[in-house]
Amino acid sequence: MAEQKKTCDLFDCGHRACGGCGASLVARLVTEAAGPESIFVSSTGCMEVFSTPYPETAWKVPWIHSLFENAAAVASGIEASLKKQGRKEKIVIMAGDGATFDIGMISISGAFERGHDFTYVCYDNEAYMNTGIQRSGATPYDASTTTSPAGSHSFGNKRPKKDMPGILAAHGAPYVATASIAYPADLKQKVEKAINTPGPCYVQIHAPCCTGWGFEGEQTIAIAKLAIETGLWVNFEMVDGKVTKAKKVVRKPVEEYLKTQKRFRHLFKPTRQDAEIATIQAIADRNAEKYGIDIKLPPKKE
Amino acid sequence: MMEITEGSFAVAEAVRLCRPQVVSAYPITPQTHIVEALADFVANGTLDAEYITVENELSALSACVGASAAGSRTYSATTSQGLMLMAEVVFNAAGMRLPIVMSIANRAMGAPLSIWNDMQDSISLRDAGWLHFYAEDNQEATDLHFLAYKVAEDPSIQLPVFVCFDGFILSHTYEPVDILSQEQADRFLPAFNPADKLDAKDPMSFGMYATPDYYLEFRYEMDEAQKRAKDAIAKYGKEFGTLFGRDYSAFIETYRLDDAETAIVAMGSMCGTVKDAIDEMRAAGKKVGLLRIRVFRPFPIEEVAKALAHVKRVAVLDKNVSLGSRGGATAIEVRDAMYGSAIPVKGYILGLGGRDIRKKDIREIVSLSEKGIGDQFFGLKKELI
Amino acid sequence: MCRTLCPEGCISEDAGGFFDPDFAYCKGCGICATECPKEAITMKKEEK
Numbered sequence: 001m002a003e004q005k006k007t008c009d010l011f012d013c014g015h016r017a018c019g020g021c022g023a024s025l026v027a028r029l030v031t032e033a034a035g036p037e038s039i040f041v042s043s044t045g046c047m048e049v050f051s052t053p054y055p056e057t058a059w060k061v062p063w064i065h066s067l068f069e070n071a072a073a074v075a076s077g078i079e080a081s082l083k084k085q086g087r088k089e090k091i092v093i094m095a096g097d098g099a100t101f102d103i104g105m106i107s108i109s110g111a112f113e114r115g116h117d118f119t120y121v122c123y124d125n126e127a128y129m130n131t132g133i134q135r136s137g138a139t140p141y142d143a144s145t146t147t148s149p150a151g152s153h154s155f156g157n158k159r160p161k162k163d164m165p166g167i168l169a170a171h172g173a174p175y176v177a178t179a180s181i182a183y184p185a186d187l188k189q190k191v192e193k194a195i196n197t198p199g200p201c202y203v204q205i206h207a208p209c210c211t212g213w214g215f216e217g218e219q220t221i222a223i224a225k226l227a228i229e230t231g232l233w234v235n236f237e238m239v240d241g242k243v244t245k246a247k248k249v250v251r252k253p254v255e256e257y258l259k260t261q262k263r264f265r266h267l268f269k270p271t272r273q274d275a276e277i278a279t280i281q282a283i284a285d286r287n288a289e290k291y292g293i294d295i296k297l298p299p300k301k302e
Numbered sequence: 303m304m305e306i307t308e309g310s311f312a313v314a315e316a317v318r319l320c321r322p323q324v325v326s327a328y329p330i331t332p333q334t335h336i337v338e339a340l341a342d343f344v345a346n347g348t349l350d351a352e353y354i355t356v357e358n359e360l361s362a363l364s365a366c367v368g369a370s371a372a373g374s375r376t377y378s379a380t381t382s383q384g385l386m387l388m389a390e391v392v393f394n395a396a397g398m399r400l401p402i403v404m405s406i407a408n409r410a411m412g413a414p415l416s417i418w419n420d421m422q423d424s425i426s427l428r429d430a431g432w433l434h435f436y437a438e439d440n441q442e443a444t445d446l447h448f449l450a451y452k453v454a455e456d457p458s459i460q461l462p463v464f465v466c467f468d469g470f471i472l473s474h475t476y477e478p479v480d481i482l483s484q485e486q487a488d489r490f491l492p493a494f495n496p497a498d499k500l501d502a503k504d505p506m507s508f509g510m511y512a513t514p515d516y517y518l519e520f521r522y523e524m525d526e527a528q529k530r531a532k533d534a535i536a537k538y539g540k541e542f543g544t545l546f547g548r549d550y551s552a553f554i555e556t557y558r559l560d561d562a563e564t565a566i567v568a569m570g571s572m573c574g575t576v577k578d579a580i581d582e583m584r585a586a587g588k589k590v591g592l593l594r595i596r597v598f599r600p601f602p603i604e605e606v607a608k609a610l611a612h613v614k615r616v617a618v619l620d621k622n623v624s625l626g627s628r629g630g631a632t633a634i635e636v637r638d639a640m641y642g643s644a645i646p647v648k649g650y651i652l653g654l655g656g657r658d659i660r661k662k663d664i665r666e667i668v669s670l671s672e673k674g675i676g677d678q679f680f681g682l683k684k685e686l687i
Numbered sequence: 688m689c690r691t692l693c694p695e696g697c698i699s700e701d702a703g704g705f706f707d708p709d710f711a712y713c714k715g716c717g718i719c720a721t722e723c724p725k726e727a728i729t730m731k732k733e734e735k
Contacts (some may be wrong), residue, residue, distance in 0.1 A: 007679035013695040013712035020716030024694040037502045039372070052510035062500040064371050065509035066364065067394055073361035077324060077368025078500065084323040084374060089502045107364065110357030130660070184691050211718075218717030218730070221692055 010036060015058040016050040020217020022207030022224065023047050023096070025181045026123040027058075030092065030205075033191035034119075036061060039078060040089045043071040043099035044140020046130040046209075047123060062089070069103040071095045072111035073122065079116045090195050091118035091192045098128040100204075101137035101162050112200045113172040119194040120202045122164065125209040133212040137162040141230065141283060142276055145212075150266035155276050158239075160283055165204055169241045174199045176238040180206040182224035186235065193237075206233050226257040232286035234291045246291040254281045304480045309348045309440040309472040310335030312479040313405055313465075316333040316447040317670035318349045319487035320403075322377040323494075324369035326354040327417035328362045330384040331417045332469035333407040337379060340523060359384035363391040364402070369507050370400040376450065378402070381469055382409035382416075382423045395431035395462050396431030396524065398509050401494075402462040403447060407469040408570070408621075410655040418656020419469045420461045420621040422569060425598075433463040433531055434599035438555075440477040442596070446540065448482065449550050451490055452538045459534050466569040470656070482546065490545060492639045528600040535597060552603035555594040556609055558584060562591030564668055565610050567636050568619040569595050576619070579664035590668055595632065599643075606639040609668050616640070616647040617671040619659075623651045628677055648676025657681060689719035689728065 010031035017024040023046050031040070039062045042048040048065050050056040066074035071093045079091055096106060101124040107167040108120065127145045128134040135148040139157045144150040148157040149288050165176045179187040187205060194201035210217040227233035229252045236246035255277060258264040267273045267280075288294050305312070314336045317325075325344070327337035344348035352369075362378045369376040380388065385406060395402055406424045410416035419667045424434060435450060437443035443465065450463035467473060482490075498506060512520060536551045543549025557577050559565060568576055573594045583590045593609050595602065610616055618637075620630020627634065633649025640647055650667050653659045663681060670676060690698045691693050697712035698719065708719070720728040 009696050011696065012381035013697040013709065015695070017694060019694075019714030020718055021694050025692065028694070028696050029691075036505075039500050039502065042370070049511060052507055054510045054512045054516050057319045057507040057510060059507050061503055062502055063507045064500060065366070065511075066367070067390060067505075067509075070360060070391065072362035073356065073364035074368035074371075076354055076356070076361070077326065077365030077370075078372045079368075080324040080354055080365070081369040081374035081376075082327075084350075084352055085372075106357060107361050110361055111355070114354065181692075216717070217714075218721040220694075220716070220718055221722050 001095070002149065010060045011051070012058045012060060014056070016053060017046070018211045018217065020210045020220045020262055022181050022209060023123045023125055024050065025225070026205050026207050027094065028052065028224055029181070029187050030094065030121055030191050031061060032189040034090060034092050034195060037088065038092055040064070041066050041071050041075045041078065041093045043104060044068040044130070045096035045099055046125070047096065049095055049130055050289055068099055070107045071099060071104060072286050075118045076111045076114065076116045078223045079118055092195065093118060093120045095120070095122055096129070097122060097126060097138035098136040099123040099165050101164055103253055108168070109171065112168055112173055115172070116200055118200060119191065120189065120200065122202070122204045123207045124204055125207045125212060127209070129209050129212045131286040138164070141195040142267060144266055145263070155273065156263070157265065165202065165238065168202045169238045172241070173202055175201040177202070178206070178233070178235050180219055180224045180228060182206075182228060182236065191236065209285050212263070214265070215260055219260065223257070226252070226260065228256040230254045231288045231293060232257055234281070234287050234293055236291050239279060246293050248293050248295045250295050250297065251284070251288060251293070254284050261281055268272060303483065304478055306476055308335060308474060308476050309443055309467065310474065312444045312481060313345070313447065313467070314339035315481050316444045317377050317580065318343050319373065319482055320377070320447060320451050320491055322351050322355065323374035324352045324376040326356050326362045326365035326376070326378045326410045328356050328359050328380070328384065330359070330381055331390055332409060332473045333379045333381050333405065335473065336405060336407070343583050358366045359388040360391060363388040363395060363402070366393050366404075367391060367398065367400060367404045369501050370402050371398070372494055373494070373501070374440050375494040376402055377404070378619040379405035379407065381407045382411055384427030385423045385427065386411070392432065393430045393507070397520065399460040400462060401451070401460055402461065403450045403454055403574045404464055405447070406466045407473045408466050410470040410647060413586050415576060416655040419471050420654045420656065421466070422622040422654070424464050424466045425622040428599055428631060431461060431528070432599065434459055434529070434597065435463065435465050436596055436598055437465070437467040437472065438571060438573045438594060438596070440475065440479050441548070443472055444479050445548055445550065448487060448490055448539055449535070449542060453531060455494055456534045457497060459527050459531050461524065461531065465568070465581070471571045486546060492541060523552060531600050532602070553595070553597035554605050554609060554666070555596060556596065557592040559609060563589040563614040565591055565593055565613040565616045566619060566664070566668070566672055567595065567616060567632060569598065569632060570621065572619060572653060575659055575661055576664050583665060583668065584662060585607055588668065599634050600629050603620055606636055607643070610640060610645065611643070612671055613645060615671050616645060617667055617676065618649045619667070620649055620651050621653040623654070646674065650676060650678065650680040652680040689723055692718050692722050694718065
């Protein structure tokens with residue numbers, strides 16, 4: 001008779017996330033990887049809001065809301081305090097892309113420059129989702145958001161994604177990685193590695209948002225996979241500033257990914273925007289070359 | 303031990319003696335000597351603390367929030383522009399009931415940019431829930447830090463404290479100060495041991511969001527804690543007096559007020575000048591006295607009303623202004639404390655941006671007060687308007 | 688796989704090695720059904 005397995009669940013069910021939320025999966029997987037001997041710092045955002053409506057909390061680990069721009073600074077203070085008290089808990093920051101790429105840049109830069117020992121996890125749903133889907137520095141090129149809407153005079157967000165992993169590697173972060181909920185075992189492995197590497201480490205996790213991107217909740221994992229398979233998201237690791245590993249794929253054309261989400265619908269309806277799609281394909285091609293993700297298929301035998 | 307020392311250094315020494323575990327520091331004139339002295343202590347092993355050189359003031363107070371929530375006594379210092387940059391965290395720290403103590407070397411707010419003293423900075427955040435102590439001299443600036451930690455960390459209070467002293471005028475001036483020994487400090491201030499903290503052994507969530515169904519009561523609890531702080535200040539201020547001979551149980555100080563006809567109300571270092579001016583006016587036969595407010599939050603409403611109940615007129619000096627209203631914060635709150643009384647209360651805004659306050663300014667204000675003229679800026683240079 | 692990928696964490700393994708959702712917490716997103724390699728889960732719309 002098989003023994004009843006207990007789920008880990010340091011992030012409890014009953015939270016208020018949308019059905020199919022990628023970020024809630026990130027919370028579950030990261031808390032599992034971190035374990036109970038950890039302290040979590042959350043910036044304002046979807047995850048903070050859906051997990052802690054007073055007087056209820058989904059967090060079964062010690063947790064503090066820092067405010068929006070300062071998670072890394074609050075974590076710095078916690079780290080200093082634990083050092084002085086001789087305590088061993090691991091510090092994990094959970095911040096969205098808005099809090100990380102934009103408003104949190106200053107405190108992240110300072111904390112990484114000072115070399116505090118913590119793991120910074122950015123759950124990247126590519127916009128300010130909590131406030132209603134506004135554009136952030138992580139919003140991909142041509143994505144339609146409420147502050148970068150597609151219209152008769154616009155194709156949506158005009159800028160490509162900011163390279164946060166590169167920026168933090170340049171700060172001397174000993175370990176930087178990107179991950180995706182499409183590959184949960186890989187995600188947990190990377191988070192564990194980050195936690196066990198002394199110094200400030202960064203893990204950026206792709207967390208597709210059904211509400212914000214415009215797709216059915218059941219497709220969350222499938223879409224996360226497509227992002228990787230088209231090269232628009234690359235899963236890689238950097239150790240001491242050098243890319244050591246990247247997930248290789250047999251690349252699919254970006255169109256297969258773009259077609260699945262309402263935020264890119266304007267690239268296909270009412271007219272197909274070949275030039276824009278080509279620009280996005282070029283971004284994917286550049287990613288592929290930069291990280292070496294293309295699997296070279298052997299030539300077909302005649 | 304009695305020393306002639308710079309105000310900043312005396313404050314730094316007091317902080318050192320309070321044994322903070324985490325100090326976060328961002329430099330800003332005129333607080334720099336404090337954080338430099340603390341860095342020196344750490345570098346030479348006389349302060350056993352983690353010293354975080356943060357990248358801006360918002361992070362400075364954020365680091366204190368993290369450290370305090372994790373269970374450490376923590377400290378920072380700032381002023382003016384820096385205080386406003388961290389304003390969001392100022393509200394957050396009080397709302398999260400963290401007993402952080404922060405020195406404010408009072409300085410004017412830009413624009414126009416000014417590094418010189420007035421009290422606009424801390425006064426402008428008087429609604430945030432922090433306790434406010436205002437020092438008259440370097441001895442008070444020093445002693446009030448010990449009192450601040452003890453009151454803040456009282457489990458029935460748990461509110462952060464601003465210890466305010468005039469930038470340059472106090473921070474950069476040498477005065478004789480009696481600084482406690484480590485043994486004395488330890489006797490007054492035990493180790494910080496909060497009931498609730500971030501701890502894997504007993505996981506808790508800090509700083510959650512509250513819907514309209516829950517928010518109001520949190521703010522009410524903070525206000526109740528401010529009220530209880532009066533008792534805590536009285537109790538620990540008295541204990542300080544018993545142990546070390548300097549009593550801080552009173553929220554106000556009166557100088558020749560008992561039989562005064564004109565009462566001057568003021569805070570901070572200008573009170574030294576006011577006392578000298580009062581002595582001169584008294585010698586000339588004028589019955590003038592001073593009510594100095596040392597604790598501005600919680601505001602000593604009853605004590606102020608009682609102390610001023612017998613005078614003919616009140617002249618309130620403010621080194622700050624609530625632009626668009628009637629005067630500075632002290633005048634507005636004193637008038638509120640005196641509500642229902644027929645005694646005229648007039649405010650005078652002076653000394654902004656570090657403009658010097660002289661004895662003759664005080665004499666002139668008293669004359670204006672006697673003529674019923676007030677509620678205005680004092681000392682304006684007509685040629686500049 | 689369903690247990691790992693459920694955003695709510697409400698699927699647990701029972702003594703027989705089968706995975707059951709806790710319907711008190713299931714939001715009906717359908718990820719489990721979409722991702723199950725054996726297609727062992729079907730989503731049924733709740734009728735009034």
